[in-house]
Amino acid sequence: MIDNILLGLNNVLLLPNILAILVGTVLGLFVGAMPGLSATMAIALLLPLTFGLDAATGISMLASLYLAAMYGGSIAAILLRTPGTPAAAATIVDGYPLAMAGKAGKALGVSLTSSFVGGVISAIALMTIAPTLGMLVLEFGPVELFAVAVLGITIIASLSQGSTIRGLFAGALGLLIAMVGMDITTGTPRFTYGVMNLFEGVPFTVALIGLFSIPQAIRLIQSDADMGKLVSKVSDRMLPTWAEFRHLLPNIVRSSGIGVMTGLVPGAGGDTACWFAYNEAKRFSKHKEKFGTGFIDGIAAPEAANNAVVGGALVPTIALGIPGSSSTAVLMGALMVHGILPGPTLMTEYAGVTYTLIWAVFFANFALLGIGLAFTRVSIYVTQIPNKIIAPVIIVLCVIGSFAINNSVFDVGLMLIFGILGYVFDRLKIPTAPMVLGLILGNMLDGSLHQSLLISDGSFMIFLESPISAVLLAVAAWSIIQNTPAGKWPAAALRRLFRRKQAD
Amino acid sequence: MPYVLVAAASCGLASLFFISSLTMQPAAYQMPRLLVALVFILTAAMLIDYAVQKRRKAAGQPLDEVAAPLFAPFFQGASIPRVAIFLGAVILYVVLLEPLGYFIVTPLFLLGTLLYLRACRLMVAAAIAAVAPVFVYFIFVWLLDLPVPMGIME
Structure with a gap:
């Protein structure tokens, strides 16, 4: 393991990778600062660009973008009272009042410093937890891999925002669409209907560009609700004083812990962690009454937490192949584009790429601190670019990006179909992240099911005979049942019993 | 209505895939058929949930934040x-x-x-x-x- 860690460190310090981290950080900062643009969309849009790069370089760029977008989201939250990303929603509560009080620099500086500490803590967590979990996964065979894939889809479907049934439906539809193409076991073309372009299956990169970017572009133009230009300049000092930093540190460390833990849970991302950390910071604070009035503790907590989510969310992605968030689902897609299958082989066969990614997350925090200090004032102008200018440019990037994948206009059309589907799902509050995961995990699920049934002579009992698989499938079943009326009934009955006992 | 259309379209896709799988070898159709069944079950569950929420709405009962968007106009807030x-x-x-x-x-x-x-x-x-x-x-x-x-x- 030490050899691999050193290999990753050696790789990340190569000039192309350092440049990729810097470019990813700048892009992430600007994308995060633009209200309405998400990190997931930016990663999906930039994914085709990584084709022209080495796998480790491309993934490092995307991971840095993801991390920097988390901080970038706070710029719009603080200056415009509109979160640049959903993960910055809680930052508005104290960030905006502080900016309105003429201390926008201080608000942004606290956000940047907290993001930096949160990010570093999460990178350390990633570096220690992921390899340990990865070693465990090395023991997994097809039976356990099938259970892991099932667990991934059920958990992300049940925890993603909205109804569990709709999440599961989207996941199942994604899996079904992933069945299109040549069956790897029998060589039979499945559901291709004579279309040659479908013989290799539906390219999930094309699908995820469409699902994440087209709806975003339409959302930007569908109404006239452009941002009001509320705070348009930063004139005060950015970095907090040493005394302020010392005061904030326990809060930042606690919030980072919350962020890492939230990130570890598939489906729960920065948007959950920021509110969780904000509430805990308020609960622990001696000055609860100051929260909501421009209190720096109220900025530090959500910002440390949302950056700490990045490392946490990458742990199950790298070790198990279960993405912790929609952004990591797209990052997982980026790994697969380069022929790297998430799961047991990541820590062995592709250790070079994996450990480079882990180190990239670590160093991206330092890049973020430096670039954040240098470019935050510039990025204020980015927040003022009208949405109606950004939307057509996003479309151009979607079209050219999806064309570049296979040099095919057919893929562009496919991207557009997925884009329209994504918009319809968005309007009906059907989550698209489980669908993407279904598209990504479909072939792994199919292959592992087939191998498992070959081992067991066609008996499905094999999934219950392996203790690991049985436990994982039980957790998957529990994650669904607890969201149904049948699952909610025992909890409600317990609550009633508890209340009755209290009343007695 | 758009919700019901999405459910109908997904059932249509699942049916098409099921019919196509009739000519495949067992190893090739195993997983797709499982997924076709799953899509049917989940679509049915979605429609039942929709019907329950619709009845609740008709009875004047408050809808939770997950169910409320189902009854909002499809293009609400959009031109x-x-x-x-x-x-x-x-x-x-x-x-x-x-x-x-x-x-x-x-x-x-x-x-x-x-x-x-x-x-x-x-x-x-x-x-x-x-x-x-x-x-x-x-x-x-x-x-x-x-x-x-x-x-x-x-």
Whole structure:
């Protein structure tokens, strides 16, 4: 393991990778600062660009973008009272009042410093937890891999925002669409209907560009609700004083812990962690009454937490192949584009790429601190670019990006179909992240099911005979049942019993 | 209604896949058939949930935040003509991309949509329409050696 860690460190310090981290950080900062643009969309849009790069370089760029977008989201939250990303929603509560009080620099500086500490803590967590979990996964065979894939889809479907049934439906539809193409076991073309372009299956990169970017572009133009230009300049000092930093540190460390833990849970991302950390910071604070009035503790907590989510969310992605968030689902897609299958082989066969990614997350925090200090004032102008200018440019990037994948206009059309589907799902509050995961995990699920049934002579009992698989499938079943009326009934009955006992 | 249409469309897709799987070997149809069954079950569950919420709404009971969007107008808060025209422009852009090529269609698409959306003044729109395609071309082709469709400029 030490050899691999050193290999990753050696790789990340190569000039192309350092440049990729810097470019990813700048892009992430600007994308995060633009209200309405998400990190997931930016990663999906930039994914085709990584084709022209080495796998480790491309993934490092995307991971840095993801991390920097988390901080970038706070710029719009603080200056415009509109979160640049959903993960910055809680930052508005104290960030905006502080900016309105003429201390926008201080608000942004606290956000940047907290993001930096949160990010570093999460990178350390990633570096220690992921390899340990990865070693465990090395023991997994097809039976356990099938259970892991099932667990991934059920958990992300049940925890993603909205109804569990709709999440599961989207996941199942994604899996079904992933069945299109040549069956790897029998060589039979499945559901291709004579279309040659479908013989290799539906390219999930094309699908995820469409699902994440087209709806975003339409959302930007569908109404006239452009941002009001509320705070348009930063004139005060950015970095907090040493005394302020010392005061904030326990809060930042606690919030980072919350962020890492939230990130570890598939489906729960920065948007959950920021509110969780904000509430805990308020609960622990001696000055609860100051929260909501421009209190720096109220900025530090959500910002440390949302950056700490990045490392946490990458742990199950790298070790198990279960993405912790929609952004990591797209990052997982980026790994697969380069022929790297998430799961047991990541820590062995592709250790070079994996450990480079882990180190990239670590160093991206330092890049973020430096670039954040240098470019935050510039990025204020980015927040003022009208949405109606950004939307057509996003479309151009979607079209050219999806064309570049296979040099095919057919893929562009496919991207557009997925884009329209994504918009319809968005309007009906059907989550698209489980669908993407279904598209990504479909072939792994199919292959592992087939191998498992070959081992067991066609008996499905094999999934219950392996203790690991049985436990994982039980957790998957529990994650669904607890969201149904049948699952909610025992909890409600317990609550009633508890209340009755209290009343007695 | 759009919710029911999505359910019907997914059932249609699942049925089509099931019929196609009838001619496949067992190893090839095992997983797809499982998924077809799953899609049917979940679609049914979605529709039952929809019916229950609809009855609750009719009875004047409050809906939770997960169910409420199901009964909101599909284009709530959105300008339907603007979405339709923008999507139409995107479709036209994709259709004309291969025959005419990137360097003709992209500036036209950008200029047309920016002016239609009244995103900026004519000169700014023209500048964006001229510079953005070159910038994207520079990144994709010169820097990363990725293809863009050149059409009649091939």
